Amino acid sequence: MKWSALLLAGGQSSRMGQKKHMMQLEGRPMIDRQIDRFANHCEEILVVANDGLEISDEHVKVMPDIERFKGDGPLAGLYTGLKNSRSDAVCLIACDMPFASVKMASWLSEVLDEGYDAVIPRLKGRSHPLFACYHKRILPIVEEQLILGKRKMQDMIDRIAAREVQESEAPEWDAEKLEWILFNMNTPEDYETVRRKIEEGDIL
Numbered sequence: 001m002k003w004s005a006l007l008l009a010g011g012q013s014s015r016m017g018q019k020k021h022m023m024q025l026e027g028r029p030m031i032d033r034q035i036d037r038f039a040n041h042c043e044e045i046l047v048v049a050n051d052g053l054e055i056s057d058e059h060v061k062v063m064p065d066i067e068r069f070k071g072d073g074p075l076a077g078l079y080t081g082l083k084n085s086r087s088d089a090v091c092l093i094a095c096d097m098p099f100a101s102v103k104m105a106s107w108l109s110e111v112l113d114e115g116y117d118a119v120i121p122r123l124k125g126r127s128h129p130l131f132a133c134y135h136k137r138i139l140p141i142v143e144e145q146l147i148l149g150k151r152k153m154q155d156m157i158d159r160i161a162a163r164e165v166q167e168s169e170a171p172e173w174d175a176e177k178l179e180w181i182l183f184n185m186n187t188p189e190d191y192e193t194v195r196r197k198i199e200e201g202d203i204l
């Protein structure tokens with residue numbers, strides 16, 4: 001199934017103390033690095049950010065959360081992206097997941113093609129809805145949840161035909177690699193961990 005990459009770059013970054021998507025990794029802002037990783041591997045790239053971010057690349061669409069749900073968390077970003085996507089499926093990618101893998105996104109989209117509303121990786125008993133594929137048909141449910149003030153991703157996921165993929169199903173990644181792929185950066189310590197890992201050589 002054709003899919004769009006939907007990069008989430010809203011939020012407060014309060015634990016980091018600075019905008020995560022603008023922090024430098026490999027000599028450029030994280031958001032640019034994410035765009036480079038996914039460019040040419042998907043239908044289009046959508047970035048949902050609320051800080052006036054501008055990206056001068058005609059293949060990248062940057063937009064703020066839809067006004068009505070502005071700042072309502074990742075679910076608002078998913079809503080905005082799904083509404084603006086030209087594909088039937090999006091792969092949601094939090095901008096603070098520096099090792100989010102294109103290959104894994106493609107694999108998730110293939111599983112989605114089996115007829116699910118969403119495909120969400122699960123590792124060591126924890127779901128990772130911020131690196132997961134979603135079908136556009138869930139839009140009315142996402143909207144309803146936001147209207148009800150139910151901002152938790154999991155509450156929305158409980159209402160759709162979501163398929164959780166277990167680590168044992170992942171075709172080419174062992175648990176250690178998956179941990180890196182699903183690693184998200186929240187604090188300055190996490191940032192240092194990521195920088196060290198990149199210096200050692202990309203894991204993927």
Ligand SMILES: Nc1nc2c(ncn2[C@@H]2O[C@H](COP(=O)(O)OP(=O)(O)OP(=O)(O)O)[C@@H](O)[C@H]2O)c(=O)[nH]1
Pocket residue numbers: 008009010011012013014015016020048049050065070071072073074076077078093094095096130186
């Ligand atoms: N579009 C959009 N993205 C969001 C919003 N809130 C969080 N995100 C994104 O969702 C991902 C996970 O965010 P969190 O780490 O939970 O929240 P955060 O605001 O970035 O950081 P904290 O303030 O430290 O919790 C990140 O990629 C954020 O950029 C929002 O209201 N709108």
